[in-house]
Amino acid sequence: MDSDAARLLDAAEFAAQKHRDQRRKDPEATPFINHPIAVARILACEAGVTDIELLQAALLHDTVEDTDTTFAELExxxxxxxxGLVREVTDDKELPRAERKRLQVELAxxxxxxxxxxxxxxxxxxxxxxxxxxPAGWSPERVQEYFQWAAQVVSGxxxxxxxxxxxLERLWAERAAGPGLEPGPGVGTADVAQRDSQ
Incomplete structure (x- = not known):
């Protein structure tokens, strides 16, 4: 399996198998695998990434955090x-959610x-x-809290x-244009999946 295409497809197949029974938290309950595929697509199509290892890591980035996959299995x-890339972006699920969120900001x-x-x-x-x-059950306030927390992560x-x-700036600007909404601190004009923990 030497070609870049084969390596990328291997990661996609592995991720699809690992996430096969998972759904996103949106009301449509879309398949979870849509998320890592979309992340890889953003890297390739919007950031111009051609680094196959990084694109593989994008496809695999939630496997350890959200499935029974181990780092040894990935390696x-x-x-x-x-x-190593997957490890860098994997939260420790043994920690409380608030601590995981704090560490994402601190370590970014x-x-x-x-x-x-x-x-x-x-x-x-x-x-x-x-x-x-x-996501189903999220109030506007919770959505806004996620946007503001994500802004803190992105600042790092x-x-x-x-x-x-x-x-990302455009997203925050659009959000700030809504009634009664403020952009995230330190981002944009003023300066959040299943990934509830993100």
Missing amino acids: ARFGGAVT PGRSPRAKLLQLADKLHNLRDIARCP LRGTSPALEAA
């Missing part, structure tokens, strides 16, 4: 570089450049999804991808 199949500036790209694309897709169709990822950062 045996996809190698250390891909596994120290991530590797490739992990920052992956995290930007991940946040961008989640925010687009939530803006389009909020700045200088990584002008294209993705501009896309």
